[in-house]
Amino acid sequence: MRIKELTAKNAAKDIFTGIIISLVSIPISMGYAQVSGLPVVYGLYGSIFPILVFGLLSTSKHFIFGVDAAPAALVGAFLAAAGIEGGSEEAVRVIPVISLCVGIWLLLMALFRAGRVVAYISTPVMGGFISGISATIIFMQIPKLLGGTSGRGEIDELVKHMIITCRESFNAPSALLGAAALVILLVSKKLMPKLPVSVFVMIGGAVLGYTGIAQEHGVAMLEDVSSGLPAWRLPEFSSAHFTEILTTSLTVAIVIMAETLLASSSYAAKNGYKLDNDREIFVYGLGNIAASMTGCCPVNGSVSRSAMGEQYGGSSQLMSVAASFSMMLIMLFGTGFIKYLPVPVLTAIVISALLGAVEFHLMKRLFRQDRKELWIFFGAFFGVLVFGTVYGVMIGVVWSFISVIINTANPKRSFLGVIDDHEGFHSLERNTYARQLKKAVIYRFSGNLYFANINTFISDIESALTEHTEAVVIDSGAVCNIDITAADRISELNRTLEEKGIKLYFASHIGSLNDRFRQLGLGGMVEERRCRRTIAAALLDAGIKPPYETASAEKNEVRELPVRSFELIEFEWAFGMAADEKMEKYTEQLLSSINDNTSAEEQLSSIISGERWEGMGDMDHEELLVHIQTHLKELSEKLHISEERIEEAIELEKLSLADRIFKRDPEALKVLREHNRRFDDSLEKNDPEMYERMLAHRREALDNLIRSNPEYSGLIDDFYGK
Structure with missing residues (x-):
């Protein structure tokens, strides 16, 4: 615990939160002590020294340690299987031995750096795991609201226990009291999240108990416990059940490590700090040894207490220390x-x-952003709920690895082409103006090549070949490694392509991939200069030089494209299919930025000329003007300038852009004109009224421009077909 990071305000809040946690720990600890097979007072003992050890040594600022569900349930199951009666002297003697063995196992795990396993568990697995544990404990607790006792086991057993409780021991006043308290707590959490309503609810309950009203209506009360701190002593070892104790304690240790590390890592990630996982496991071991010395069952991180600590703003290990000392005072005097x-x-x-x-x-976020990850979340969630903690983690991890395999087997990939006035090679899928080369297939594969994806790789290439293809160039910049299966298939592909007179190249990859090629029998490709530093070098080696011949997307026409340095079409490159939507949002932002501090003409000029977006290319600029035209009325109202005047300014700027584009490449102007025609057709279909209004303004503006700028008359005829 870093005292220097504490402030007076934070310290006061942590101490207050620790007191609340100690009060809430009373029923939790007593209940889980009973589940494990111990008298209830031992649950309170487990909320003193183990939590103090954790608070003093842990690197987790938000997590709380103590007697909790999973270890208690596993120990209780062991007692049942061993034929040891819960609450008996034998149970009181055996359970601390289990706790000590758990502590020793955890120390060994820390020694062998078992904390590294958490790095392989994804956020959906963590979230599903924590949510599954929380849901399981909720189902365990529900019967206590209804007048019964806490449940144990997995969801099927918990549901059966709830049904039996409703049938045999249901108490209406108990259910009403519990429901009323729960509603008050949930509503206050929404309306007054920082107010410690749980303390007031607890005081209100204590008043009902003290006056005898609760007892008169058959509402269950906590058991009376004797005062005083626990005595420290070594557990009593015996040969009876020792083998079973070792295996059970190992299982409990694994559960504690997995559950507490996952949960505390989730809190750490949420609050922006890192844990020392191996140190944490070491602290878990010491905490369990402390529990064994006071006769308690194994202890681990508590999701319920930690959630309450977060709710009341606890932000350091002082919270745990305060909870420990508060429980000491309760045991001594309260x-x-x-x-x-x-x-x-x-x-x-x-x-x-x-x-x-x-x-x-997290569930909502995954539903919106990634449904595959949502299934992983549910896998971990229902795994814990249905099969228990250990199997829940295993299911979640298996789901994660399945997802990794699916993603790597089907990586992002695309065919590349060239764009007028642009250097480099660009995705045909994400760039409207990109055109495929006539004599070459350029294919980008964004992942390592191995047995699970090599068929996709080869199938994509074979389907892209045409009668004109002379070379296949793989943009392998994202390929860092290949396996022997992929190497064999690439060798076969190379041989097949050679028979067709087609050369296969790999380009733009890291140098170590060439070493891997030589290692796996593809050294000939390196020696024959089929592995090149750049795509352009590969094309040049194949005899394909700039200016490149391209095939039209709609017809098989071939034309030469000059390749010169010019601005990229940023929006389409950045947003792909969502480019129109993003451009419209940007247009709306421009309109919302209009103010009364600058003259209307200056603001109009700034908006139309693209000054408010530094570095905007001509193609994007022209696209922006098209979108602004659909907001003529709004722009006119904001600037108090007539729609006709605005339209004329827009058309003049569009003609200036078209003139620059035409002078660089007449073919590019044809593409731009076709794009404008498609936009007009779409607007006419979706909003005929706006289209007619814009068309009327455009006709008038163009007539005025022909008179005022006669040098553009030919361009107007060519661009608009006038």
Whole structure:
């Protein structure tokens, strides 16, 4: 814990949050102690020294340690399988031995740097895992709202337990009290998130218990516990069940490591700091050894307590230290009030905190942004809910690796061409004006080549060949490695293409890929200069020189393109299919920036000339003007300039751009004219009224421009067909 990072304000908030956590830990710890097979007081013991060790040594600022569901349930299951009665002297003797073994296993895991495994677990797996644990504990707690006891096991067992509770021990006052407390907590969390309503709810419950109203209606109360701190002693070892204790404790240790590391890593990522994973595992081990010395069951990170700590603004390990000392004071001087706390009220507090830990926001984000990742989230979520913590993590990790395989087997790829007045080679898919070369296929593959994707690679190339193809150039800038299967298939492809008189090249890749080629039997391609530093060098080696011949996308016409340095078509390159939508948003931003501090004519000139977007290319500039034309009325109202005057200024700027484009390349002007025609057709179809108004303004503006700028009359006839 870094004391120097604390401020007086943060320290006060952390201490206050720690006190709340200690109060909320009372029902949680007592309940899970019973689940593990211990008397309830040992749950409170587990909320003193283990959490203090964690607070003093952990690198996690937001996570809380203590008696929790998963280890308690595993230990309880062990007792049942071993035939040991819960709460018995044998259970009190055996469980601390399990805790000690868990601590030793965790220390060994830290020694062997097992924390590295977390790096291979994705955000959806983490989110699904935490949400699954939270949902599981909520289902465990629901029967306590209804007048029953906490459940255990997976979702099928929990649902059965709820049904049995409703049938055999349902208590209406208990359900009403718990529901009312839960509604108050959830509403206050929305309306007053920083107010510690849970404390007031707990006080209100204590009043009902102290006055006897809750007991009169059959509402369950927490058990009375004896005061005093736990005595420290070594667990009593015996040969009985020792083999089973070792295997059970290893399972519990793995669960603690996975659950707590995943959850605390999620909190760390959310709050912008990093954990030392191996140190964290080491601290978990020390915490469990401390638990064993006080007779407690294994302890781990608590999602419910951590969610509550986050809700009340806890931001450092001081929160854990304060919670530990608060529990000490409660055990020394305040155990008398525990028996007045209604179970449904405290259960509602726990459920409220757990609902905050369920990552609904991540679920919504994945639904909007990546449905495949959403399935991974649900895989981890339902894995924990249906099969338990260990299997839930395994399912989530398997889903993650399946996703990796799918993504690498189907990487981003595209065919490249050239654009008028642009250097380099550009995606045919993302650039309207890009044209494929007549004699060469240029193919970009954005991923390593291996057995799962080599068929896609070869199929794409073979389908792109034409009777004119003389060379296939692979833009392998994103290819860092290949496997032996891919190497064999590339060798076969090269031989097949050679038989057709086509040369195969790899270009723009890192030098170490050439070493890999030689290692896997493709050294001949390197020696024959089929691996080139640039695409242009590969084309030149194949005898294809600039200016390049291209084939029209609509007809098989061939034309030469000059390749000169000029601005890229930024919007289309950046946004692809969404370019029109983004250009429209940019147009709206320009209009919203109009103000009364500058003259209307100056602002009109600035908008139309493209001054507000530094570095805008002619093609993008022309596209912007087309979009501005659809906002003539709005622009006129904002600037108090007539629509006719604005249209004339726009058309003059468009003609100036068209003239510059025509002088560089007459063919490019034809492409631009066709693009304008398609835009007009679309506008006529979608908004006939606006189209007619714009057309009337355009006719008038062009007539005026022919008179005022006669040098553009020929261009007007050519560009607009007048």
